[in-house]
Amino acid sequence: QPRNRNSPPCISGWIPWFGAAFQFGKAPLEFIEQARVKYGPVFTVFALGNRFTFVTEEEGIEAFFTSKDLDFEQAVQPTIQRTIKASIPADIFYRNHTRLYLTIKGKVSLSRLYLFAGTLCKELHEHMDHLGTSGTENLSDLIRSVMYPATINILFGKGVCPTNKSDMKEFEGHFQKYDEDFEYASQMPAYFMSNWSKSKKWLLKMFENVVSDAERVSRPESDSKTVLQHLLDNVHGKHLAPNYALLLLWASQANAMPVAFWTLAFILSHPSIYKNIMEDIVSVFGKAGKENIEVSEDDLKKLLLIKWCILEAIRLRSPGAITKKVVNPLKIQTFTIPAGDMLMVSPYWAHRNTKYFPDPETFKPDRWKEANLEKNAFLDGFMAFGRGKHQCPGRWLAVMEVHMLVVLLLYKYELILLDPVPKESPLHLVGTQQPMGACRVQYKPRQ
Ligand code: HEM
CATH class of the missing domain: 3.30.43.20 (Uridine Diphospho-n-acetylenolpyruvylglucosamine Reductase; domain 2)
Structure with a gap:
């Protein structure tokens, strides 16, 4: 027309x-x-x-x-x-969407993050222990092996999804495939996407089991319910629960993991920033050597430079x-x-508009000095999580997850990048940018 x-x-x-x-x-x-x-x-x-x-x-x-x-x-x-x-019939879709958005927003809001902090720290330690005292690994894989099981356990409940080492491999493999093709699949008819469909089916089948297990056990009181249990309580049409659980899995993992990668890659490739961060870490936790330090929300507040690095990494690699x-x-x-x-x-x-971000391509954590983070405001012009009514409900949880991971890794290990920081892959429009190619890191006990 x-x-x-x-x-x-x-x-x-x-x-x-x-x-x-x-x-x-x-x-x-x-x-x-x-x-x-x-x-x-x-x-x-x-x-x-x-x-x-x-x-x-x-x-x-x-x-x-x-x-x-x-x-x-x-x-x-x-x-x-x-x-x-x-x-999903449209009316049910819309009803579910509003209810589930509000449920998740309520459950992972800033004022409730303290409910996750202790468990998150323990989980990260537990999975970091598998790294041993030293080694060489692709940085993305290293991050995934620690962060993935830890964050899944805090949102879905411990051991609810497969998180032991061998089951985890299969699970991760399917998730990676699902994530890689998420955006193509959102536009293409299913027959172009047979591998993707296979991974989706595998993950859905797993969530069917997860949901039926969760339905069987008696429900605890509200504060100790997992986000998954709240989701099950609120979904309209129980048969759709595995689908929504899979979406929550995607939303909670697909962006946070690359952000952790970029944050660490930027820190390690800027020696003076790395050095300042280590001085901050020493001032809060003392010299190297303590086993499993406990990191509280208050400790994180004292480690502001790391938070700036996270926000700056998100700015540069946002959706x-x-x-x-x-x-x-x-x-x-x-x-x-x-x-x-x-x-x-x-x-x-x-985020490359020079009016808001002078010298936009440069990683400059200091620019976040200007943000009123006490009031949880981002810099003007920043929109990595969207804005307004549909802003990402998991944004503060994501920042806390990455913050804690970075603190624990840098406290325990000295990290050295063995490859240059990769460019971002040009293929992705949906979600944060992924690294193009591998980037190995060597880790050894910090002296
Ligand atoms: C740094 C990591 C993250 C980034 C950059 C990010 C970014 C976003 C963006 C851009 C949106 C869409 C907003 C819009 O289109 O206006 C979104 C939605 C969403 N995010 Fe995040 N997100 C992150 C981490 C998380 C985490 C850890 C969770 C876990 C709970 C989460 C849960 C969600 C959910 C459930 C929605 C859907 C909201 C809706 O449908 O209305 N996100 N996120």
């Missing part, structure tokens, strides 16, 4: 329906930036039958977070439908895009964006 003359410029490639999917799919992050340079701050990409309209400047970004003509749930519904199971659906035509600058478009904002590129 004819488009409004005020529609943004549209990039559609030369193949009908498939549109710009090929160029877009090969390196979506770079594609967005090249398109912005070529077509201006507002442009539409037509791919796989969908219109994705990107807004890259303040007016559009502001509208993205505040306009009533946009809908978050209608944007994620098709993705969730495709990534978990063929069909390629977040999405809302346009439900009524929306005016941005001189353009009218038609209803039905997916409106896209790229936190990754927004």
Whole structure:
């Protein structure tokens, strides 16, 4: 049909329906930036039958977070439908979404993090013990082997998901496959994605068992319930519980793990920052040598430089895009964006706006001095967790998990990177950026 003359410029490639999917799919992050340079701050990409309209400047970004003509749930519904199971009736989807979002938000909120801190610290120690006193390992694998079982145990309950060493391998393998292809699967029909489907089925089967076990045991009082148990109490349609459990698994792991990687990689590749951090750690916990130190929320507050490093790593490696659906035509600058478009904002590129982040490509934890972290406010212009009503409910839990992991690893070991810090893979739009290729680290007891 004819488009409004005020529609943004549209990039559609030369193949009908498939549109710009090929160029877009090969390196979506770079594609967005090249398109912005070529077509201006507002442009539409037509791919796989969908219109994705990107807004890259303040007016559009502001509208993205505040306009009533946009809908978050209608944007994620098709993705969730495709990534978990063929069909959840729309009304049940919307009812569940609001309830489960509020449940998770309530359970992992800032004021309840103290409920997780002690267990998290113990769990991290337990899984760090498997590393032994020294060795060489790919940094991503090292982080995953410690953080993955620890954070799964705190959200889902100890031993509820397979976390012993050999079961863990299989579980991790399937999760990695699921995660790698998550974004392609959210757009493609299932038959393009047979390996992915296999991993999804495996994980769903596991969660069916997890859920039926959790249903059988008697429920503890509210404060000692796991996040999984709260989810089961609140989901509408019990048969959907394994699907939502899988989504929670993905949301809680897929972003936090690469963030831990980038944080450590940036710290270790900046010797003066590494040195300052070690001085802070010594001032709080003393010299090396103590076994299993206990790290409290208060201790973390004293280790502010590490927190800045985490936030700076998140800034530099944040999600390629977040999405809302346009439900009524929306005016941005001189353009009218038609209803039905997916409106896209790229936190990754927004975090390179020199107005908010001078010298944007440089890892500068000090810039976070300006943020009012006491009041839990981020820097202006920062949007890695989204903003407003649908902001990531797990953001403070994620920061605490990474903070504690970094403290424990750096307290126990001296770490040396054996490879240069890899670039980010150009393939990902959904979620935080993944490293392209391996980066080995040598670890030995700290003197
Ligand atoms: C550094 C790590 C993390 C990053 C960068 C991140 C980022 C995000 C982003 C960008 C969104 C979507 C917001 C939007 O589209 O407007 C989101 C949603 C979500 N996140 Fe996180 N997240 C992280 C860690 C976690 C953790 C540890 C949890 C565990 C509880 C979690 C749970 C969720 C959930 C449940 C949603 C869905 C909210 C909804 O559907 O309304 N996230 N996250």
